[in-house]
Amino acid sequence: MTGQSFPDGPTPAVGSRSYRITHRTEYRYSDVVTSSYGRGHLTPRDTVRQRCLTHELEIDPEPADRSTSRDVYGNLSTYFHVTERHRVLTVTSRAVVEVDPPPAELYGAGSALAPWEAARPVGRDGVLASEFVLDLRPPEITDAVREYAAPSFEPGRPLVEVLRDLNARIFSDFTYRSGSTTVSTQVGQVLAAREGVCQDFARLAIACLRANGLAASYVSGYLATDPPPGKERMFGVDATHAWAAVWTPQSQWLGLDPTNDALVDERYVIVGWGRDYADVPPLRGIIYTDSERSVIDVSVDVAPFEGGVLHA
Incomplete structure (x- = not known):
């Protein structure tokens, strides 16, 4: 598990809202997966009106290899390779994000x-x-x-x-x-x-x-x-x-x-942008398996964050 923390960002604007976001994806397979390659766009961006205060990405089983990079549009994505044999793969993203309301003139002038x-x-x-x-x-x-x-x-x-x-x-x-x-x-x-x-x-x-x-x-x-x-x-x-x-x-x-x-x-939290969905899918990958069936369960929770200790 790795994380990032930016606790000392700009002073939030009046009316800003903070959220604790938990995004969990679980893949279950009918047979053993011997190797799983994946890439996820799950790290909220920093923009003029948005600050990602903390972010951590937990992958189970633990990947043998993982890295984070930024694409041509500035989006962050994480690559991972799980080599441990598994029937269940779980990817959990946790973030605390602060979003400012749009200035009055954005849509009115x-x-x-x-x-x-x-x-x-x-x-x-x-x-x-x-x-x-x-x-x-x-x-x-x-x-x-x-x-x-x-x-x-x-x-x-x-x-x-x-x-x-x-x-x-x-x-x-x-x-x-x-x-x-x-x-x-x-x-x-x-x-x-x-x-x-x-x-x-x-x-x-x-x-x-x-x-x-x-x-x-x-x-x-x-x-x-x-x-x-x-x-x-x-x-x-x-x-x-x-x-x-x-x-x-x-x-x-x-x-x-x-x-x-x-x-x-200020209700909208940006993870990434591009020309189309294919530029910023939450998760995609390739697996090696004889599995004939798979089930994907996704849960997302966007809860108000009232402050406290930030850690990653």
Whole structure:
């Protein structure tokens, strides 16, 4: 088990929220696994509004080899190789993260209120963002996507109004149904079926934004869910989450969450971002086994952290 700790970060902003996040993944196999290679994007990022105060990653059985590296987008990932024979592999990530609320002007002034066309990456300032305008392979930007996006992208409409409208339309037009898609489901299939999960709705929003020349990223992380009034928090009912973000000429990224018809605020904890899900999957790997069956159990808990001793 290894960890990192950054207890002396910047002073938090008024309204900041702190969370203790536990993300546990257990793989169970019907036969012995002799070798398991894995890579996980499980370390929350440090950003202008977010600080990862502590993080530890426990892998059982203990890996014979492990390392942590940073990718081209700045995301941290951990590689591991388990050589001990096993039928169960458990990966547990624990973190304490502090998130500031967005400044009032993020969605209410400047680029957010400018016409959406002004957010297209151009010139020197847009060079780094231009990669996020490009379509994927196989292509996601189809005539059907362009047609679906069109009502939100009225000429001259303020960018924040476009984002709110696109959010609301996806939220209203699509049904959230767990298990209805896989990580390889294409946006066109989601558009036809009118159902999916958070990663599908984020990818649809991204395709709509890119179809109109905007730079959009796929963001992976967690969403803190508060219990209803008078109810106790239930451990493990949270989940990994995905949303989209769009670039503006001030090099700010405005986050939108069509799954919940919301703009991103201090409830959202970022683990990583890229052009698509494949850039920041929580866990993926290769195993060597004769096992014919496997079961994966995932539990995520995002609990308020009221302070105390931080250790890793």
